[in-house]
Amino acid sequence: MNLLSVDHLNVNFHFKKRELTALIDVSFNLKRGERIAIVGESGAGKSILGFSIVNLIGKPGYIHSGAIKLENKDITKMSLRQLQDIRGKRIAMIFQDPMMTLNPVITIGDQLVETIRSHTKINYKDAKNIAIEKLRNVQIASPERRFDQYPHELSGGMRQRVIIASVLLLNPDIIIADEPTTALDVTIQAEILQLLLAICRDNGVALILISHDLGVVSKVAERTLVMYAGQIVEEGPTLEIINDPQPPYTQGLLNALPQMALPGQRLNQIKGSMPSLAERPSGCAFHPRCPYATDKCRTQQPEFIYSGVSSVACFMVEDMLSEFSQDDEGQL
Amino acid sequence: MTHPLIQISGLEKTFSSETGWFGQWHLPGFKGRGKTDQIYALNGVNLTIYQGETLCVVGETGCGKSTLARSIMGLDEPSAGEIHYLDQRIDHLNNRQRMLFRRRMQMVFQNPYASLNPRMTVYQTLSEPIAFHNPQLSRLDVDEQVETLLESVGISANSSDRYPHEFSGGQRQRISLARALSVEPEFIVADEPLSALDVSVQAQVLNLMMDKQEEYNLSYLFITHDLAVVEHFANRVAVMYLGRICELANTSTLFSAPKHPYTQALLSAIPRLDSTAADPIRLIGEVPTPTEKPIGCVFQARCPYANPRCYSESPEMRLQSDGSSVACHAIEESRL
Numbered sequence: 001m002n003l004l005s006v007d008h009l010n011v012n013f014h015f016k017k018r019e020l021t022a023l024i025d026v027s028f029n030l031k032r033g034e035r036i037a038i039v040g041e042s043g044a045g046k047s048i049l050g051f052s053i054v055n056l057i058g059k060p061g062y063i064h065s066g067a068i069k070l071e072n073k074d075i076t077k078m079s080l081r082q083l084q085d086i087r088g089k090r091i092a093m094i095f096q097d098p099m100m101t102l103n104p105v106i107t108i109g110d111q112l113v114e115t116i117r118s119h120t121k122i123n124y125k126d127a128k129n130i131a132i133e134k135l136r137n138v139q140i141a142s143p144e145r146r147f148d149q150y151p152h153e154l155s156g157g158m159r160q161r162v163i164i165a166s167v168l169l170l171n172p173d174i175i176i177a178d179e180p181t182t183a184l185d186v187t188i189q190a191e192i193l194q195l196l197l198a199i200c201r202d203n204g205v206a207l208i209l210i211s212h213d214l215g216v217v218s219k220v221a222e223r224t225l226v227m228y229a230g231q232i233v234e235e236g237p238t239l240e241i242i243n244d245p246q247p248p249y250t251q252g253l254l255n256a257l258p259q260m261a262l263p264g265q266r267l268n269q270i271k272g273s274m275p276s277l278a279e280r281p282s283g284c285a286f287h288p289r290c291p292y293a294t295d296k297c298r299t300q301q302p303e304f305i306y307s308g309v310s311s312v313a314c315f316m317v318e319d320m321l322s323e324f325s326q327d328d329e330g331q332l
Numbered sequence: 333m334t335h336p337l338i339q340i341s342g343l344e345k346t347f348s349s350e351t352g353w354f355g356q357w358h359l360p361g362f363k364g365r366g367k368t369d370q371i372y373a374l375n376g377v378n379l380t381i382y383q384g385e386t387l388c389v390v391g392e393t394g395c396g397k398s399t400l401a402r403s404i405m406g407l408d409e410p411s412a413g414e415i416h417y418l419d420q421r422i423d424h425l426n427n428r429q430r431m432l433f434r435r436r437m438q439m440v441f442q443n444p445y446a447s448l449n450p451r452m453t454v455y456q457t458l459s460e461p462i463a464f465h466n467p468q469l470s471r472l473d474v475d476e477q478v479e480t481l482l483e484s485v486g487i488s489a490n491s492s493d494r495y496p497h498e499f500s501g502g503q504r505q506r507i508s509l510a511r512a513l514s515v516e517p518e519f520i521v522a523d524e525p526l527s528a529l530d531v532s533v534q535a536q537v538l539n540l541m542m543d544k545q546e547e548y549n550l551s552y553l554f555i556t557h558d559l560a561v562v563e564h565f566a567n568r569v570a571v572m573y574l575g576r577i578c579e580l581a582n583t584s585t586l587f588s589a590p591k592h593p594y595t596q597a598l599l600s601a602i603p604r605l606d607s608t609a610a611d612p613i614r615l616i617g618e619v620p621t622p623t624e625k626p627i628g629c630v631f632q633a634r635c636p637y638a639n640p641r642c643y644s645e646s647p648e649m650r651l652q653s654d655g656s657s658v659a660c661h662a663i664e665e666s667r668l
Contacts, residue, residue, distance in 0.1 A: 041530045041531070041532055041533070042501070042530050156393065185392040185393050185557050186557055186558070186559060186601045186602060187392060187597060187598060187601045187612075187615055188392070189601070189603070190600075190601035190603070190612040191612075191614065193603070194611075194612070212530050212531055213531070213603065214531070214605060215560070215602070215603030215605055216603045218603065218604075218605050219603050242605050252532065253531060253532060254605075256531050256532045256534070256535040257531060257560065257605070258534075258535075258538070258561050258563065258564035258565070259560050259563070259564075259604070259605065261564060263565075263583065263584070264565075266539050266542060266543075267535035267538055267539055267564070268535065269532060269535035269536045270532045270535075273500055273502065273503075273532075273533065
């Protein structure tokens with residue numbers, strides 16, 4: 001059974017004069033202990049998707065339609081009280097900048113203990129023991145000393161470890177990590193990713209990793225969703241997507257990586273940039289930047305189809321597939 | 333090889349901050365008696381940048397990369413050592429003398445949201461340096477130059493009356509680059525210009541930088557912690573750790589045969605797309621804050637090969653058989 005299933009989710013932003021759509025018909029499933037990644041450029045709606053899973057979209061945004069089911073309970077229809085039971089306890093979230101997440105005027109220990117005590121009835125001493133244990137789990141040296149320190153006394157990598165420890169306090173089923181390593185150095189990034197991976201594996205926690213770095217994604221996630229302009233354009237096993245990207249957008253994203261060009265040669269950039277919500281093109285949203293766009297792409301919205309490797313919403317892939325199947329019939 | 337453009341020798345920079353209750357009061361003409369903390373940001377950096385090359389400086393946060401860049405540009409005054417531009421010494425110039433060099437060397441900063449003045453239109457941002465450094469130009473000539481400059485970085489000239497907030501991050505970084513190019517410099521220092529950008533936008537800015545290098549025969553000092561970009565873009569790479577350079581090599585040499593233990597760990601940590609890549613070499617701990625003048629090798633605390641000599645004697649940069657230079661006792665003693 002699916003632990004989490006997002007079903008035709010639409011998120012809109014409501015302004016006085018107009019209504020903007022941020023997520024369009026987003027659907028995916030997450031099994032217990034599975035690790036998936038959401039990739040795309042800035043403005044693709046990755047973070048909005050992450051926030052809407054815990055129903056944290058603030059005004060003027062709201063969930064317009066669709067369902068987010070956590071074991072058959074619809075999160076979109078829950079009261080604030082029910083939501084508070086889920087946030088942190090069932091679904092926990094890690095944000096990009098650890099300095100923004102931690103309160104600078106409260107010691108790390110007090111923040112961790114507060115998290116435990118607001119969800120469970122445990123006295124301070126026991127909560128402190130749990131917190132120290134979790135700090136040790138994320139490989140923080142001398143956790144007893146760190147417990148009484150303030151966030152500014154820790155380095156960036158250390159702070160992100162504290163965040164991961166705080167997320168683990170209540171043994172959640174799902175961790176949503178929104179660009180957890182973007183603010184960190186490569187060496188620290190490698191450590192944090194290994195730590196996240198080990199924690200998810202050991203405790204059977206499902207992970208939703210939001211990132212724009214396909215290198216990071218390939219290390220951690222089993223399955224990848226590629227997003228563009230509020231829609232999923234490709235979904236499939238991470239390795240398959242990286243080795244054999246189907247839609248032109250995923251190809252462009254991969255080709256833009258410096259590793260993909262010979263040293264000193266020009267990189268293969270995707271021309272243009274992500275459209276803003278207000279200027280969403282008709283048809284397939286990627287068509288103004290797509291080198292293979294046809295008239296059909298400009299007017300019609302592509303449906304999701306299975307390409308044999310991954311699920312793709314793209315007319316080019318669709319046409320290629322139908323050509324192939326016709327060839328097969330011809331040979332028979 | 334071509335001529336050296338910038339030569340840096342024995343560059344040191346120490347920042348001091350007064351701590352304690354007393355040190356926080358800044359009274360005019362009154363020197364606090366509080367204890368002072370010293371931060372040793374650069375500890376004897378020797379580096380030569382050649383004309384027309386791209387030299388990348390890599391290293392973790394706090395290793396002194398940005399201080400090095402700022403010292404070259406004259407934004408921070410070095411505590412010791414010399415910086416030569418061609419054959420003139422430039423590290424202790426006053427503002428007036430430095431002006432001549434300001435037009436020959438320019439800088440692109442990390443965060444395009446912070447480095448462009450939000451209250452100046454793109455036209456004002458670009459025309460100011462042009463008009464200042466070329467007082468003989470008429471208003472019309474300046475207009476024309478701004479226009480060609482904007483077009484050359486891929487921004488349409490009719491958006492020159494817009495303010496920075498109306499542009500996306502990649503466009504803003506291109507405007508920053510246009511501003512740096514506006515005085516036709518020979519040398520550009522780029523301090524992590526791509527780190528605030530997406531992969532696809534990164535590619536756009538990187539392509540633009542390569543085009544401009546070809547066009548004007550620019551030299552770049554490129555500071556970054558993204559090694560994938562380095563591999564693609566640099567001619568030579570300097571690896572920095574705690575205010576010292578520990579390895580300097582041609583890009584292909586460095587990536588195919590990293591020698592210093594720190595370089596090896598750094599390279600193994602790049603998230604590669606192919607799943608066959610080995611697990612990263614784990615370094616214990618993080619870059620320490622250099623509050624004490626380092627004795628011995630700066631990398632000693634995290635190095636798996638450290639021996640008593642590494643704790644007492646600081647290693648010199650030594651030329652290796654393949655043309656790279658490494659500062660490491662273990663390599664010198666062929667323990668590695």
